Amino acid sequence: MTAPSPSTTPLPVGPLLAGPVWAAVDIGGTKIAGALVDSTGTLAHRVQLPTPAKESGAEVLAVVHQVLEHLAAAPDWAAVTAVGIGSAGPVDLVGGTVSPVNIPGWREFPLTAEVAAHPAVAGRPVALAGDGVAMAAAEHWRGAARGAENALCLVVSTGVGAGLVLNGAVHPGPSGNAGHLGHITVDLDGERCPCGSYGCLENIASGTAIARRALAEGWEPRGGDRSARAVAEDALAGHPVALAAFDRAAQALAAGIAATATLVDLRRVVVGGGVAAAGPVLFEPLARHLDRYAALPYVRGLDVRRAELGNDAGLIGAAALCR
Template identity: 35%
Template sequence: MSDVIALGIDIGGTNVKVALVKADGDVIAQGSVPTAPERGPEIFVKAVADYARQLTRENEIEWATIVGAGVGMAAFLDVERGWVEESVNLHWRDVPIVELLEKALDKPVRIDNDANVAALGEAWLGAGRKAKTSLCITLGTGVGGGIVIDGHIHRGASTMAGEIGHIHVKNQGALCNCGHYGCLETLSSATAIVRAGKEAGLVGADGDLTAKDIFALAGQGNDVAQGVIDDMIYWLAVGLGVAANLLNPNVIVITGGVVNAGEALLKPLREAFAKEALIRVARVCEIVPAELGSEAGVLGAARLALQAVAS
């Protein structure tokens, strides 16, 4: 397996990352092309395949040595069929993306959503690499999650496992994009922090308030900002406690822009989590920051392809 090379493809709303990754996780080369979804799936797929072939040529790698491709993207997917059922970011619906990519690349292709793929990357080479069971939480516009057990993504019956952002945590809470009220992501996402900060009268350094501004204000002794953060951390600990009591993970990996706050977020979160989870669950579960950053997706995607070859 040491000479095996897989393609990792991480489809974002603006750019598509493509990487050539060895079986040990070593990245030979990577780059990106514009996503431009408005051109349609067929032209999109051709652009990605052309770039992947270009990357192999530039690095003097024979196309025949590529064993397959893994793909991660933000979408509701039918993983078994390889279909994009709906991608809000790309404005696609009912697209047989795996079939299109397999024809363009002439390689087997595996696909999963971006949160699962990032979780797999962290479990393979990042903060969850020593864990039997890991839960990866993304704090961004919403709250995403991915579960990895024994090195493999746990998807559930309809590939919806890990949707921790939609755990109901607060009665009579705010309306979530999913149509329910009181979901975790209405209280603990970066979007939720900023909304709460604005409602409390906080103003950003440049006028436009961000989560980073709120943590900075709290660090300067602003009690209102600290109250916003305390509230966010409390609800996040409630959601993590529910998830951990179900999964009993070795590690919870936190990723997304909010984690840049470091111990200002993680220390009180660990303390609150210890009060919410069962004692026997909390004492074996570490809460740690992600290690791979923006590389988690493309590495996890390559891992999907490598696992398919090994199975």
């Protein structure tokens, strides 16, 4: 398989980045992105390629290498002091490995070592985190969780990831998977998940799951677009099946959020990722279901906010790991 050519923004002319500069890589089941990020959270020299998720581990790594090579060609590369990676998980910080549920070619894949061995990295330290933890780091540094002592930050996209902020700091846990909300059970009679468990939140609330449910219930996509975005467009237009698919996803998210808030006593919840772009068709039923599930006095009225950093969150978060 020949890796695709990068889709980039034009390289800036002259100095742009200030202070320490970090290379950031964001790896998901749909795309692998990279950028250079400075101490203010400014991004430059972006690159994004599709993830060959169904291909071999070596072919996925080849795309990561392409991203690194694009960044290394930038004039600011000499100022880079470290490389941060946010990856779909689970991850293993002790071993530096990743086993993304949506990238079957990577199982206990030594991602940290492979990136560190790339000639462009040249001895720079490499920091790894799950994508949910990276998103939490980003939103706590520059986004909707800024100033929160305790927060849950969710990425609802191809999968469902999350990260925790506890006592004013991002809390990855010893393995790096603390807050891995997408793989808690919310449906006791649910289907088996690719992770090996049953009834996982991700199997109900991810964009993939929303589209799958809508199709199973008779939704007919216009123009052949079978994505969650297309379901969201029809839901905004009042399509009952599309609305029901989002309502079910919101119910599952509410159950997971309420359980987490009850367990660790937090107030702030930040929701990002591609599915969050659906806006009211997700957030209105989410608020309604949270009223049912977040019942104890100390978790009632959770402060739910839409993520502020959009598609930049993964990259800003990967850089935040290096700070």
